[in-house]
Amino acid sequence: MTEITAKQVADLRKATGAGMMDAKRALEESGGDAGRAKDILREKGLASAKKRTGRATDQGSIGSYLHLQADRPVIGVLVELASETDFVAKSPEFQAAANDIAMHIAASRPRWIRREEVPEAVLTEERGFAAAQARNEGKPEKVIDKIVEGRIEKFYQDAVLYDQTFVNPEKFAGTVGEMVEAMAAQMGENIMVSRMARIGVGEAE
Structure with a gap:
């Protein structure tokens, strides 16, 4: 069996948010391959998430972030990170994560939380732009759909x-969705971002 070092476990935990024993077992299962270990943890996290789907998330915490410029707030964010129990919602790790996600929203300006929230009209318009651009660039018609x-x-x-x-x-090294998924797997609850609001001075809505 491949010997797993403490540094490998620590690096995997940092990248995925997994618990120590879960990270170690995934590394052992993957023979020390960090990429495969991440996949193993993600697969297990997804399986756990499916079991939790549908359970009510009527608890949670509000994360907030203010970005200052010349000693005045110019960007403000509020985000609701929802959980099943107030026990989880009150934990320092959960509240810190809510604030971290608020900070991310301030910097990255997402328009929607999940893919399914994007209106079909917006996707149709984006596909039209992408197809037109590809044709203007002289791309073969047979590859247009793949490019789009x-x-x-x-x-x-x-x-x-x-x-x-x-x-x-x-x-956390990964997407925001993966970070929320890792938290849910670690805490054993259905956790999700349910609402967000971002305001920037002088920015159009």
Whole structure:
């Protein structure tokens, strides 16, 4: 069996938010391959998340962030991070995560929380723009659909909170959705971002 070092476990925990024993078991199962270990944890986290789906999230905490410029607030964010129990919602880790997500929203300006919230009309328009651009660039017609879907994927990564890469990789290396998923797996509860609001001085809505 491949010997797993404490540093490997620590690095995997930092990247995924997994518990120590879960990270160690995933590394052992993957033979020390960090990439495969992440996949194993993600698969297990997804399985756990499916079991939790549908359970009420009527507890939670409000995260907030104010961005200062010349000693005055110019960007403000409120975000509701929902949980099943107040026990989890009161934990320092949960409240810190809510504030971290608020900070991310301030920096990355997501328009929606999840992909399914994006209006179909917006996606239709984006697909039209992407197809027209590809044709203007002289791309063969047979690859247009593939190019369009690639650009829609990029659109999701830019505009949807859960698809955005978390802005502080020192705290979590992955998307916001993966970070929330890792928290849910670690705490054993259904956890989700349910609402968000961002206001910036002089910015159009």
